[in-house]
Amino acid sequence: MFDFLKTVGQGALYLIFSPFILLGVALYSVYAIFLFFFMFIKRIVLFFKGEDMKEESRYDLVAKVHLQNQDIEEETKQNSIDVPSTNLIKEQTTIIQSPIIIQTDEQGRIKSVHNVSPNGQLSSNNANVLINKDETPSIETRRDDE
Amino acid sequence: MITLLIKLSESDKRVLIALLLIIILILIIVGYLVKLIKYIVKVQAHHVDKAMYDILDANLITEKKTFFKVSWEKSRRKFYYDARIPMIVIILMISLILVYQTFKGDYSWSFIGENLYDASFTLHFPTENFFGLQLISNWPTISKASVFHFDSFEAWISYIFFIAISYGAIHFLVCTCALMARDIYTIKAGNDYFHKDIKDLKKAKMEAQQAHRKNPTQEMMDYVENKDKD
DSSP states (O other): OHHHHHHHHHHHHHHHHHHHHHHHHHHHHHHHHHHHHHHHHHHHHHHHTTOOTTSOOHHHHHHHHHHHHHHHHHHHHHHTOOOOGGGSOOOOOOOOSSOEEEEEOTTOOEEEEEEEOTTSOEEETTSOOOOOTTOOOOEEEEETTO | OHHHHOOOOHHHHHHHHHHHHHHHHHHHHHHHHHHHHHHHHHHHHHHHHHHHHHHHHTTOOOOHHHHHHHHHHHHHHHHHHHSHHHHHHHHHHHHHHHHHHHHHTOOOOHHHHHHHHHHOOEEEOOEEEETTEEEEOSOOEEEEOOOOOTTOHHHHHHHHHHHHHHHHHHHHHHHHHHHHHHHHHHHHHHHHHTOOOHHHHHHHHHHHHTTTTSOOOHHHHHHHHHHHHO
């Protein structure tokens, strides 16, 4: 209802001002006729200068190149960013130097640890166990009751 | 009170209602016509935005005067290409009539008027007197029917001329309205874009400096907290 009244109100307002609006449009139409012929002559002049009015203006061409260059620069900048080393997935290798035998009691408490030498001999845990920090040793658990 | 002062007959009431309905109908039609014009203006304004966006984005124009110059030139060029067809139609039709008149040896334009008058029809609107005014009181009757002379070459030329010129004039008028809309919007958009506001400048500077956005350092916080304890 409000929209309808608004439309009617606008109609009334523009009806009152319609003579002035029509006068304005009529004057602009006269200007437009002259403008059309002016542009026609201008087009002929530009044609003999080797330019075409239909083509993009110099502003458009420069703007297009300028924006393209900016985009390319931005893209290059983004591609050249080094990926932080923490994000790289490093190849993990496990080197078994000497397997360990851990003996536990019924409660699961460590009783003794033995290293197994490459030739199959057991050695006490009190001896130096050479396990690199980065290397994962294989662990074999044996219980007394087994 | 009013009923005592003004005594309306049944016929007067009918005329009054009809008059009110006609007025409301005219207002509605004009209102929707205004809406249509506003829509055309909006569409044409979008053309200015589209044409000038990249140039402003690339910061090639830094002055309002240059903006107006470039935008108006683009608008004029668009007008020229839009108005070519109606202008060609109008020029062709006028040329056709001139060629015919040359062959005939008579440079009078009256035959067009005569043929079109015969093709037109006239309506007779019955009126009634309402407070001293002659107002339409009923549907019209046809007082003169249309007569088409399809066997006459002159009549054919007249009809084609009328149709083509009407099309050309309406199309050219639409192009003119579009040109006017673009030119007016250019002024508005230019004034908006190159408007210098001290408040906006201050706000932009503050945002650039990130004023009032930095968090206090831990040392500051510790100092404040210790101060409170003391």
